[in-house]
Amino acid sequence: MTYQEVIEELHALANPEKVQFKKEKFGIITSDALGVYHADLKILAKKIGADNELALKLFDSGIFEGRLLCSKIFKPKDITEALMETWLVTFENWEICDSFSMGLFSKSPFAVKKIREWSTREREFEKRAAFATLSSYCMADKKSENELFLSFLPIIEREATDERLYVKKAVNWALRSIGKRNIDLNKAAIGLSRELLKKESKVSKWIAKDALRELEKEGANILDYPRAIYRT
Incomplete structure (x- = not known):
């Protein structure tokens, strides 16, 4: 899948009510969230497959669910310490x-x-x-x-x-x-x-x-x- 196709699919899955529900039920407070459950992201990640380049673009999108997807499609063996530190400081x-x-x-x-x-x-x-x-x-x-x-x-x-x-x-x-x-x-x-x-x-x-x-x-x-x- 292309970056644009993934972004479009994320928006198609979006549900603002889920953002509020996750905040109230699970204490998940974030910015730029679309309201997509983790289970749906796992299905999408399986559809995409491992793709480091796409993962980096999704993280840089700033979209919360895009960043979650990044964690699911980036290959662990290819990660660097610098990248780990870059991502770590953004966790909210x-x-x-x-x-x-x-x-x-x-x-x-x-x-x-x-x-x-x-x-x-x-x-x-x-x-x-x-x-x-x-x-x-x-x-x-x-x-x-x-x-x-x-x-x-x-x-x-x-x-x-x-x-x-x-x-x-x-x-x-x-x-x-x-x-x-x-x-x-x-x-x-x-x-x-x-x-x-x-x-x-x-x-x-x-x-x-x-x-x-x-x-x-x-x-x-x-x-x-x-x-x-x-x-x-």
Whole structure:
């Protein structure tokens, strides 16, 4: 599809009522949105296929849904650090942050480096991107052993006092994702959660309680990704 054809299709799918609904229901506040649901964008992305050149044009259109489409059709292996940083600073809500973090950043060659870097950022959605990327990376990386993922736990502990809604939820998400990677990391994530419970921070306690509720429940879906012995 050409750029103009995609833009026309986006406008054909537009529904201003959806913009307001997403704002009220999901807290998605944005500018230049047409009101197209993510499910419709996934169908359109499949129709388009991978197309880096078109993806860049769609991002530069400034249209919110065009940018979401960009995250779905750009090839992760072709992304550069400069491009990641250019896109990162534009994130204004969790939907676009997570779309790029899960669809592109976690599958890029720079995922680990950016997780570490972005976790120290001040802006809410830049920091969220670190933990949203980490959460998805836990599933995207099927080869790394426990050592790498254990190294992320001190970062989670360090940032577990951030009171901002979309940061604390992402920190919690990352902790749960590490804990579901294999049984050894499950023990490690539970161990950190118990330490977080001891802290004075209400945010740390909330993150810990929510993580434990999922990681300790009977029948929890714990995967069997590559392991190294974890000793308590």
